[in-house]
Amino acid sequence: MIDLKEIKEIVQETKKEALEEQDILIYTLHKILDKIENNYIPDEVAKIVSEELKIPLSKVYEVLTFYTMFSTKPRGKYIIRVCTSLPCHVVNGREIIQAIKEELKIDFGQTTNDGLFTLEESSCLGLCGVSPVIMINQDYFGDLTPEKVKEILRKIKGGEKI
Amino acid sequence: MPLTTNTILICAGGACISSGEESVKEALERKIKEYNLQDAIKIVETGCMGACSVGPLMVIYPEGVYYQKLTPKAAEKIVEEHLLKGRIVEDYLYKGDKGKIVPQPQKEIPFFSRQVKIATRNLGIIDPLNIEEYIAKDGYFALYKVLIEMSPEEVINIIKESGLRGRGGAGFPTGLKWEFARKSPGNEKYMICNADEGDPGAFMDRSILEGDPHTIIEAMTIAGYAIGASKGYVYVRAEYPIAIERLTEALKQAHEYGFLGENIFDSGFSFDIEIRIGAGAFVCGEETALINSIEGKRGQPRVKPPYPAQKGLWGKPTNINNVETLACVPPIIINGPQWFRQWGTEKSPGTKVFALAGKIKNTGLVEVPMGITLRELIYEIGGGSPTGKKIKAVQTGGPSGGVIPEEYFDTPVDFESLTQLGAIIGSGGMIVLDEDDCMVDVAKFFLEFTVEESCGKCTPCREGTKKMYEILEKITQGEGTEEDIVLLENLGNVIKDSSLCGLGQTAPNPVLSTLRYYKDEYLAHVRDKKCPAKKCRDLISYVIDSTKCVGCTACARVCPVSCISGEVKKPHEIDQDACIKCGSCFEVCRFGAISKVTPALD
Numbered sequence: 047m048i049d050l051k052e053i054k055e056i057v058q059e060t061k062k063e064a065l066e067e068q069d070i071l072i073y074t075l076h077k078i079l080d081k082i083e084n085n086y087i088p089d090e091v092a093k094i095v096s097e098e099l100k101i102p103l104s105k106v107y108e109v110l111t112f113y114t115m116f117s118t119k120p121r122g123k124y125i126i127r128v129c130t131s132l133p134c135h136v137v138n139g140r141e142i143i144q145a146i147k148e149e150l151k152i153d154f155g156q157t158t159n160d161g162l163f164t165l166e167e168s169s170c171l172g173l174c175g176v177s178p179v180i181m182i183n184q185d186y187f188g189d190l191t192p193e194k195v196k197e198i199l200r201k202i203k204g205g206e207k208i
Numbered sequence: 209m210p211l212t213t214n215t216i217l218i219c220a221g222g223a224c225i226s227s228g229e230e231s232v233k234e235a236l237e238r239k240i241k242e243y244n245l246q247d248a249i250k251i252v253e254t255g256c257m258g259a260c261s262v263g264p265l266m267v268i269y270p271e272g273v274y275y276q277k278l279t280p281k282a283a284e285k286i287v288e289e290h291l292l293k294g295r296i297v298e299d300y301l302y303k304g305d306k307g308k309i310v311p312q313p314q315k316e317i318p319f320f321s322r323q324v325k326i327a328t329r330n331l332g333i334i335d336p337l338n339i340e341e342y343i344a345k346d347g348y349f350a351l352y353k354v355l356i357e358m359s360p361e362e363v364i365n366i367i368k369e370s371g372l373r374g375r376g377g378a379g380f381p382t383g384l385k386w387e388f389a390r391k392s393p394g395n396e397k398y399m400i401c402n403a404d405e406g407d408p409g410a411f412m413d414r415s416i417l418e419g420d421p422h423t424i425i426e427a428m429t430i431a432g433y434a435i436g437a438s439k440g441y442v443y444v445r446a447e448y449p450i451a452i453e454r455l456t457e458a459l460k461q462a463h464e465y466g467f468l469g470e471n472i473f474d475s476g477f478s479f480d481i482e483i484r485i486g487a488g489a490f491v492c493g494e495e496t497a498l499i500n501s502i503e504g505k506r507g508q509p510r511v512k513p514p515y516p517a518q519k520g521l522w523g524k525p526t527n528i529n530n531v532e533t534l535a536c537v538p539p540i541i542i543n544g545p546q547w548f549r550q551w552g553t554e555k556s557p558g559t560k561v562f563a564l565a566g567k568i569k570n571t572g573l574v575e576v577p578m579g580i581t582l583r584e585l586i587y588e589i590g591g592g593s594p595t596g597k598k599i600k601a602v603q604t605g606g607p608s609g610g611v612i613p614e615e616y617f618d619t620p621v622d623f624e625s626l627t628q629l630g631a632i633i634g635s636g637g638m639i640v641l642d643e644d645d646c647m648v649d650v651a652k653f654f655l656e657f658t659v660e661e662s663c664g665k666c667t668p669c670r671e672g673t674k675k676m677y678e679i680l681e682k683i684t685q686g687e688g689t690e691e692d693i694v695l696l697e698n699l700g701n702v703i704k705d706s707s708l709c710g711l712g713q714t715a716p717n718p719v720l721s722t723l724r725y726y727k728d729e730y731l732a733h734v735r736d737k738k739c740p741a742k743k744c745r746d747l748i749s750y751v752i753d754s755t756k757c758v759g760c761t762a763c764a765r766v767c768p769v770s771c772i773s774g775e776v777k778k779p780h781e782i783d784q785d786a787c788i789k790c791g792s793c794f795e796v797c798r799f800g801a802i803s804k805v806t807p808a809l810d
Contacts, residue, residue: 065439065482066522071504076446076485101504112506112663113487115446127447131408132603132653133565133639144790169490169657170606171447172411174565174637175260175572176223184449188226 053078053091057098071101071109075116084120085164092118114166122157124202127168127181134170139178145192146180149199162203213248214291215269219332221256221418222411222450223572224263228279229253232264235280239287249291255419257332259319260572262302267332273311275300318588319570324551326559327375327535328412328575331419336454339461342422348467350541351426354433355475363434364390367537370545371557376402376493376530377608377634378710379556379623382537385527388517389435392525397437400502400521400528401428403444403451404486404493407606408657409637412561413531415573417444417451420535421458425468425481427534430541432479435527440479443498445486455483490661494709495528497663508663509709530635532561552578556622566603566639569594583617586640597642601725605634607654607661608714610721611647630721632714646743647726648733652680654718662711669712672703676719684744686807688734697723742804745789749809754779756801763793763802784809 060074074095079085087095087110096103110116128143146165150158157164173179176188180195187198216236220229233251240249257265262276268286273296275286282300289295302313314320325331334341342348354363368383389397401424405413417424428440444452459481462468470478489507491497496510499521520526536558540548549557556578562585564571569591576585586592586602593599601611610631612619619625626633641650655677664670676699682688700716707713723730732738739747752763752772757779764772764780771787774780782793794802 063482065441065480068504069441069482069484069502072487072501073485076487105504108506109487109504113489115486115488131657132650133409133637135653136566136639136641136645167660168447168488169406169661170408170410172405172414173223173226173260174409174411174563174639176227176263177565177571179226181447186222186226188223 086117086120122164125164129171129179130167131170133174134178142178149196212250215250217254218266219257220253223260229264231280232278232283235283239284252335255331256415258573325575327532350538360434370540370548375532389527394525398521398526399432399437399440401442402530406490406493407635409565409639410635421455423535425462427537429479440481443484491663508665553622562636564590567642568640578622579620601641603639605632609634610717613725646741647722647729651719651722658715666707668703668706683733685746686737737807748804748806753801762796766792766796
């Protein structure tokens, strides 16, 4: 369950960091997203943001639907962002993607049945020195091989902290 | 305070963290404590040391011994041998050509010794989370000089004289930009740092933010003073959580020390900085889209003019500089414009940070004087190909740039020379390609990226790039025609001419530049249905050489569609109709019996 009171508090808290009106919309949405297990912004939360920041709901949705990091639909607890840029592609990134898809049995944009993982494509993660690279929530994993990435996923599935 | 006998600098840049830096550090700490050495040995986590390919890495001082490819086990051994007994552990030393052991590569290997570090001067040397270490490296001295001794005009003149040009891609003179913002009428102005580094293959801005966040704070404050702004924003992409974390901490420290906030150094000048985070939109690196994003809108570009210097954030004069550009500012103020001009060329003075990636031995970050040739950069500093395969070209400038074939590697790297070759310096990403890379595939790859990242505002960019992508896909599937190639060229030129922002105007570049140098590869795809690099799946087949196959069955076992048959110890065969060309058999064969052929067998 999402604690709407807590969401309200987050919005009020981030408001204090505003240099100018409205400059904190995206920032606030990030802060909220960190608190929501399923990594999405549900309608009721979007409404609170709109009311508290005095931004029309339509404008909040404009932002929510434009930026790839936001979602209006529930996603997994762990978001796997696979870098699909050229530096990763030329060093066998394709095999990493294949390995993840095999291991989790999902495609890009899908969530595993247990609600644990969502697989997303990402633009360059800026760790090209250790490509191929993926990011799981806020953590980077570099120098991957199909075996390595499968092992990481299995560890998470097993409840290990990463 | 007890005397420190050794200082360990361990690289805590994003790349080393991703390859296990934290567990190495924990092992070091644990072992050091075990031997009760914690007062004598200091561990400092620094920013990126640049040599990402050999991470996690650390340097032990006072000797300056460089250890690489560390594991927790290696760390334990180094504590017991090096720190306790003074014996260097050779297994983890840097190995140069032919496996030659190099204890201090910083001094001997061109990758390190040929660098001139200005923007990255503190990377790998100081603890980014300790403001006092930054101050000890002359940090905030430039800010003091500017606020106490100089007028805003004098500051602008120094930057103008230094010839510093924007490192984010366009190469616009920084001093001029500041002057425009200064002269633009208005009481309220903004200073923005563009840290939305998105070009595939570029990661210098991330490294600077992670490794030396105070330099950005100092430079932004200097720029704020010069243009007459009291508020600043750093717009960082959300893909860089470590950079955001360290910058947040650095801002807090700068406030505590009075280098930010009200009345800095009693000069009467006040300045504040806030971080704003992106949300995964490449186009936000374009300055007007970035402004929209800070304003809490969709990141779509605006029509220019008016330029941000006239009407930027909330319609007020705004100056936007890239991270690397800003990182050059404090040393220029302290050492003067002529000092900066001793490196580089007349029109492109100073240094540039390049990110080496792809088929190159020494991947990572290097800062070198402008005007260095591509050959020096790729072979001497980058160490050439890691596999011994022939390097074919280098892709520069990401999706806005182009490819430069090997024949042109003697070209000096500066803004003008690369533009003449149909590529750009861009933000400094260099992706090295070898004979296994198909140029049509590379072009298709970038187009796929632009199709995904086009914000959708301008039709030529939104629809045109998609069309170009579809044609490229057709070609890589062996269904293209020669008319398609003509169409690609025309479409590319139309998109360039008719898009509003830099993204659309440069999106066709990867196609146009590969067409310029590698038309034969395109023609091979459409005329002969051949992929010369044997990369495009539809144009190749895997075959088994029966004279080399020993019948080990490894390939048959790994084949996901069971299309390889044959008896044990007898040559195997691939059923071409059933083969999905996944390449698993090719990877697994230890006898070199499986090869790729083009065109595909029917």
